[in-house]
Amino acid sequence: MRIGIIGGGAIGLLFSTLLLEDNHEVFLYVKSADQKNTINRKGIRRLSDSAIFFPKVELTKNLSEHDLFINCTKQYDLQESLIEYSNQKINSPILFIQNGMTHVRLMDQFLNKNTVFIGICEHGAQKKNKHEVAHTGKGSLKVSLYHGSIFSLKSIIQKLHTTIFPITLCDDLFPILHEKLLINAVVNPLTALFHVQNKELLEDQHLLFLAKTINEEVCGVLKMNSSNSWEKVEKVIHNTGENRSSMLMDIINGRKTELEAIIGYIREKAKNENIKTPFLYFLYHAVKTLESRNLSE
Numbered sequence: 001m002r003i004g005i006i007g008g009g010a011i012g013l014l015f016s017t018l019l020l021e022d023n024h025e026v027f028l029y030v031k032s033a034d035q036k037n038t039i040n041r042k043g044i045r046r047l048s049d050s051a052i053f054f055p056k057v058e059l060t061k062n063l064s065e066h067d068l069f070i071n072c073t074k075q076y077d078l079q080e081s082l083i084e085y086s087n088q089k090i091n092s093p094i095l096f097i098q099n100g101m102t103h104v105r106l107m108d109q110f111l112n113k114n115t116v117f118i119g120i121c122e123h124g125a126q127k128k129n130k131h132e133v134a135h136t137g138k139g140s141l142k143v144s145l146y147h148g149s150i151f152s153l154k155s156i157i158q159k160l161h162t163t164i165f166p167i168t169l170c171d172d173l174f175p176i177l178h179e180k181l182l183i184n185a186v187v188n189p190l191t192a193l194f195h196v197q198n199k200e201l202l203e204d205q206h207l208l209f210l211a212k213t214i215n216e217e218v219c220g221v222l223k224m225n226s227s228n229s230w231e232k233v234e235k236v237i238h239n240t241g242e243n244r245s246s247m248l249m250d251i252i253n254g255r256k257t258e259l260e261a262i263i264g265y266i267r268e269k270a271k272n273e274n275i276k277t278p279f280l281y282f283l284y285h286a287v288k289t290l291e292s293r294n295l296s297e
């Protein structure tokens with residue numbers, strides 16, 4: 001397949017290598033000419049096996065049509081890239097893999113004519129620099145239809161699914177988004193506040209207590225069974241144990257986090273339903289403090 005990947009960050013670089021390994025034609029769209037030139041010269045190096053891959057690299061302002069786009073930007077950059085698709089009149093199907101929930105509301109404003117898929121990404125990835133990426137947690141992509149044809153989604157999954165790039169169809173969008181939202185609400189703020197790898201949430205008894213308490217609180221808001229959900233959260237933490245969560249990486253690198261799309265969304269839902277969420281309240285303001293200090297430096 002001809003696949004366009006938007007964003008040369010951790011997931012964009014990782015997906016480019018996995019799809020090239022599976023012999024797809026990959027076009028990676030990046031924001032800076034500097035990153036484009038670096039990848040053209042050195043390729044993308046996957047640190048786990050030192051394999052090097054050469055996608056075709058383009059700037060995002062020069063999009064062309066593909067069998068599928070995978071948008072790998074952060075939630076807070078999504079609006080800009082949705083405007084790019086819409087200004088450049090892109091008709092190709094687009095898959096979004098962002099953590100959090102706020103993107104779901106944004107889609108309709110810009111992409112009501114496109115075929116849109118929404119997925120959750122269970123991989124862990126860390127970008128070391130412009131062209132090197134570590135695959136810190138092997139997982140799969142679970143994808144659901146947002147608008148358009150289910151037949152097109154089924155055919156794309158059939159062509160993409162391999163052991164290198166596992167991708168499965170989920171019939172119901174919101175349960176999978178809520179499952180991932182819960183995982184990110186439990187893992188990301190705590191790891192960002194305490195500067196720990198994911199696995200420490202299971203290994204340190206105090207962090208484990210906090211993680212379980214946050215799991216309870218979020219399950220109360222999202223109406224999920226907390227003990228079944230905790231098992232899933234625990235499994236993802238285990239599988240991505242060596243990872244530093246994307247929120248921790250944002251804090252370390254002085255970037256904005258996806259807090260609003262994760263904790264902000266759950267708090268708003270709790271507020272509308274008069275549910276008290278003291279731990280989320282604390283997490284929200286604690287991460288905001290780190291974020292605003294970072295951004296003002």
Ligand SMILES: NC(=O)C1=CN([C@@H]2O[C@H](COP(=O)(O)OP(=O)(O)OC[C@H]3O[C@@H](n4cnc5c(N)ncnc54)[C@H](OP(=O)(O)O)[C@@H]3O)[C@@H](O)[C@H]2O)C=CC1
Nearest residue numbers: 007008009010011031060073074077081098099121124125
């Ligand atoms: N990393 C992980 O392990 C996981 C991440 N996710 C989710 O995947 C998404 C991506 O995360 P991650 O890869 O870590 O994030 P990164 O910050 O590493 O990468 C995002 C990339 O998007 C680029 N970008 C932003 N706007 C545009 C644009 N308009 N056109 C082209 N590129 C653009 C940024 O470029 P620049 O740097 O030049 O600004 C950056 O390289 C997030 O929603 C995250 O929550 C989900 C599961 C795991």
Ligand SMILES: CC(C)(CO)C(=O)C(=O)O
Nearest residue numbers: 124187240243244245246
């Ligand atoms: C699954 C997890 C928690 C992996 O680190 C993630 O999605 C993230 O870091 O944003």
